[in-house]
């Protein structure tokens with residue numbers, strides 16, 4: 001059975017003191033995390049403090065982006081090497097907000113995925129269609145093309161250790177969630193794309209999250225589906241109580 005991954009994507013929210021407060025409250029919770037991985041993907045500025053605050057606990061820390069080069073004259077950017085050195089263990093790559101506002105492309109996503117593995121970071125690679133694409137029945141072809149491009153040139157072992165987050169753009173921050181069956185159908189099609197490219201063993205190991213208005217009220221149904229192995233959560237990850245409920249749902253699948 002694949003272990004569930006519940007990751008909070010804090011986006012550009014919280015101050016450092018709020019972030020530290022969140023981590024210390026969450027760490028104090030008694031949670032059985034045998035069947036779930038808990039990840040907080042925070043603004044780069046908070047990563048070092050959060051790694052220190054959560055050391056030895058069930059919580060892992062992730063970044064929300066990285067640059068593909070190891071180092072260089074790239075003002076304002078953060079490298080995989082720098083993240084690894086801080087003790088960060090996950091990195092979100094190709095979030096739709098970065099594709100939309102910061103010119104992230106399938107090609108840069110692929111370069112970043114490779115750089116993540118070079119620095120022992122687990123990539124959470126985001127794919128997803130717009131409302132227009134969904135309405136013209138292009139969802140599976142778009143998502144499949146994004147997945148293929150993102151994973152190009154990775155080894156079987158690396159793909160097994162990749163997390164794919166299926167986030168339909170129209171469901172992000174809108175309160176609209178894909179139905180659990182629709183989300184599962186797209187997650188299954190992502191797994192089939194991986195099966196075609198990398199074979200059965202890899203496809204059955206890779207974890208595929210759903211993201212887009214996930215909250216305590218809808219997570220159980222989503223996680224009950226065969227091909228959904230966790231959630232990437234924005235708004236509902238910002239409060240400790242709500243994040244704990246999401247983790248409990250993951251632990252109880």
Ligand SMILES: O=C(CO)COP(=O)(O)O
Pocket residue numbers: 009095167171172173174175211212213214232233234235236
């Ligand atoms: O973009 C998301 C997570 O990466 C989803 O955000 P919401 O959960 O706020 O819809």
